[in-house]
Amino acid sequence: MAQAVQFFESGEESSWVLTTDQAAYVLGLTADGRLQHRYWGERLPYHTDYPGLGERKASYAVEGHILPSDEYPAWGGFLYTEPCLKVTFADDVRDLVLVYSHHRQEVGQEGLPVLVITLKDNYYPLEVDLHYKVVPQCDLIQRWTVIRNTGQEWLDIEAALSAAWQLPTLRDGSYRLTHLSGRWNSETQVRHAVLTDGCKTLESRRGLTSAEANPFFAIDILAPDGTMASEEAGQVWFGALGWSGNWKIAVEHASDPVRAYVAGGINDFDFRWRLNPGEEFVTPPFVGGYTSQGFGQASRNLHLYQLDYLLPRSHAKQLRQVLYNSWEAVFFDVTEEKQLQLAEHAARLGVELFVIDDGWFGQRHHDRAGLGDWYVNPEKFPRGLDPLIAQVHELGMHFGIWVEPEMVNPDSDLYRAHPDWVYHFPHRSRSEKRNQLLLNLARADVAAHVFAWLDSLLSEHHIDFIKWDFNRTITEPGWPDAPVERHREVYVRHVQAFYDIVERLRARHPQVVWEVCAGGGGRADLGSLARFDQCWVSDNTDPFDRLRIQEGYSMVYTPKTMMAWVSSSPTSRHINNEALRLRYRFHSAMTGSLGLGEDLGQYTAEQMAEAAALVTQYKTIRHIVQEGLLYRLISPRTGDLTAVQYVSRDQRESVVFVFLWQRPHQANARLEADVRRLSRNSSRKWSVRLMPLKVLVIHGGDRQGGEQ
Structure with missing residues (x-):
């Protein structure tokens, strides 16, 4: 756990390497104090294996759609893409220049390591704390930002996203976005879109998370030969936002070279927050991860994070009642x-x-x-x-x-x-x-x-x-009834009050689910x-x-x-x-x-x-x-048969559900045959038992022994 966050200095270059069981996230400082993203992907043996800092060219409009390399891009200069932070100071200056100030390491309440890097404007009294909580066994990093007014005058926050995620430059192929959309009575429908140059925005402006979109993204690579990530194989970068109000995830794409950039957090639509001297604004958490084992592993990592860390601890270990x-x-x-x-x-x-x-x-x-x-x-x-x-x-x-x-x-x-x-x-x-x-x-x-x-x-x-x-x-x-400068805070303040009420009620009535x-x-x-x-x-x-x-x-x-x-x-x-x-x-x-x-x-x-x-x-x-661990064996979007498997975390028990969309009353023989075929494709031995009411329970052992 102590090695999950490492800091390295070599000459004029400083870098932080955040490592989980299978992945790594690397950032570093340029000579002029800019914090840049360096790497997000598979964990490598040595810190010297990760790429060095890249110099960002001036992004003149004639150069096309150029994505930032700054770790937390603030609006100003030649930044024409989605900024993470935009403010107006009391003298009406609307430009930010964030440079490194200092960093520290903490231990979160779950015992997880947290890196905090503080940036500051190079003139105005504004500080920005970038928080990185590393969840090694889930291959996730939870990020959030604290914006602080250290001066004597007010400032207005016009955009305050939680984090930006930079994906690697591709030599060939394209990036593909997977997200969830829908409507009332048809929520969380899986959608795919090959990214082209420009910005695709996933968002809610309705005052709540919404049925129309969900604050989640996953990006994989569409290779020139048409291959892409599957449920169990292929590189996937993914993230989910923890916010129940207006939210936004902006996915930007550029070609030549192919790059993708994702920024997300509270939606800046109809938003403004007056930050008085000494006050701070805390953004919601944005959890991100990388896996080389497909969409299924991305989901399992998120599920384990929720089970082991996120869900309220008072009932987290209890089975949900019928x-x-x-x-x-x-x-x-x-x-x-x-x-x-x-x-x-x-x-x-x-x-x-x-x-x-x-x-x-x-x-x-x-x-x-x-x-x-x-x-x-x-x-x-x-x-x-x-x-x-x-x-x-x-x-x-x-x-x-x-x-x-x-x-x-x-x-x-x-x-x-x-x-x-x-x-x-x-x-x-x-x-x-x-x-x-x-x-x-x-x-x-x-x-x-x-x-x-x-x-x-x-x-x-x-x-x-x-x-x-x-x-x-x-x-x-x-x-x-509120001061005019507070009017556009209502969307955020509503969610904050909603959270506060629930948290206080849970503290007073811990027995309630x-x-x-x-x-x-x-x-x-x-x-x-x-x-x-x-x-x-x-x-x-x-x-x-x-x-x-x-x-x-x-x-x-x-x-x-x-x-x-x-x-x-x-x-x-x-x-x-x-x-x-x-x-x-x-x-x-x-x-x-x-x-x-x-x-x-x-x-x-x-x-x-x-x-x-x-x-x-x-x-x-x-x-x-x-x-247990969930495996989506056959998607309901691909035909008239769908199957989903659950495996206990000790790998000793499993249950599989198989459904036919057409004529389910004719399904029994086909159902059992298909599940036996699916179980044979596992890396373990399984004995398959069809229960009286047509749910299949699978008991497992290793290759050297176990139930037959």
């Missing part, structure tokens, strides 16, 4: 009697966590009223929540509840009392979505109110689980997963659609956080075998953390028995699915 959510069974028709009936059905299936969704509070009889009034509805629960909670616990289950703390209906007591608490511009209408408006968490009084009622809810009731939802985007991001949701997967990012234990990936629970959504999610995020429900699905109704229809839906959901969400009162006795057996089956394999 949950039941009552939303699709009753919608807003929530009563104590109906919830108890559903809880009794769920308990008979072996469910471990029962969750009441929307409709339990205020005058919440539909989606047009009640949001913001977070008291238990006395008509629906005349005795309050506690009798139901006690009965759920007596049934052997934990109790959870749905909240949407950042939202308010105009038809609510809260809005009538505080219409100024929502985002709005004077003289402009307030755009409603799902009949609701968005509370301005940038206001300290609003954030305090949200924390207070959530703290009371958790203090007054024995609640084990919270599902935190967010069903609309930000519009009219006005804050009329938290799930993040935003109309589906609109807040799926590493920033959320540093504070939430699991994620609602999509409102779409169709088992066929989910295979593609879950494939994309697994590119970045561990299946342990990937909530997947068995619920009513129009698409699966074409399966003419009722038992297989239920099994198919279960098995699609069992590739993540299993939940159920349909009206169990409509199940026949046969379906109840089948569902109970499937829940039991999941419990026998969930330690492999949730905490």
Whole structure:
């Protein structure tokens, strides 16, 4: 661990070599004090094997699209590409010249080594700390930046990205970008694009991470002969941003020679931050990695990082419970009697966590009223929540509840009392979505109110689980009561307040498990997963659609956080075998953390028995699915067959799911044959066992012995 960060000086040249188990990241100083990127790729035997510093030519426009070599490019001079930092000083100077000041090494709270390099402007009182946390066994580096005003006058930050990543110069071939895009009900769809000269921007301007794009990139090489990285082979450079608000990842490409440059962090769209004397601004973390073993290894590295370091430690080692959510069974028709009936059905299936969704509070009889009034509805629960909670616990289950703390209906007591608490511009209408408006968490009084009622809810009731939802985007991001120079801070301050509320509630109520949701997967990012234990990936629970959504999610995020429900699905109704229809839906959901969400009162006795057996089956394999290593064997984008494998970290157990897109009721024979073929391609010996409900469990040994 001590050798993960090394500093070398030779004559006028200084360099830092950051090494993980398989990769290296190198930066160095020029004679005039500029910090330059040197290398990012496979780990080499000696520090002298890494390339020396390159001299950057002046980037005149006539020279074409020239990418910077500075480690953290600041706007000024001939920089015409995406800057990491742009500021305006009090005298209206908008140019930055960052030079090396000093560096230090620290130990992070996880025991990981951290390098901090401080740059400063060569005239103005501005310092920039570049942080590099090395995660050796995951082959990752986590980067973030601290910007500090050391002077006596204010300055305005107009762009503050977390990091820039420089890819090697190619002698031949092209770079190819892989990213995730989509929409509501179709999140995290895998996309590929061969890069051409110019800039491709991945971003959200919606006030949250969004379903339309996800803050992740992966870049591989498209060789002249058409070969490129696969799941298990080929060089891949990749990164993921930990931020749940407006974000941007700019991918720039230049030819002759072929280079690529990636800069990402908080989106500078409609952003400005007033930094007063003595204040500092901290950017969100941007995690990056390199592997020569394809997209699959990139994903596994990110998954292990989340499991071992990122997820909240209070529940990180616990398996996620099989949950039941009552939303699709009753919608807003929530009563104590109906919830108890559903809880009794769920308990008979072996469910471990029962969750009441929307409709339990205020005058919440539909989606047009009640949001913001977070008291238990006395008509629906005349005795309050506690009798139901006690009965759920007596049934052997934990109790959870749905909240949407950042939202308010105009038809609510809260809005009538505080219409100024929502985002709005004077003289402009307030755009409603799902009949609701968005509370301005940038206001300290609003954030305090949200924390207070959530703290009371958790203090007054024995609640084990919270599902935190967010069903609309930000519009009219006005804050009329704030000083004018603070108006464009709202996007960032909202996320900071959101994080702060969750962190303080977790500290006060450590027994509670938290799930993040935003109309589906609109807040799926590493920033959320540093504070939430699991994620609602999509409102779409169709088992066929989910295979593609879950494939994309697994590119970045561990299946342990990937909530997947068995619920009513129009698409699966074409399966003419009722038992297989239920099994198919279960098995699609069992590739993540299993939940159920349909009206169990409509199940026949046969379906109840089948569902109970499937829940039991999941419990026998969930330690492999949730905490093992994931291998995407066959993509659902390539044909009518898809397969995914999970291998325990000790390499002794594995489970494989294989799905047919067409005529799944004819799949049994083909399914078993294909999985046996896939297992034979492994580097280990495996014995394959087809379980009674058609999930294959594989037990492994080494080449010298083991089960046959």
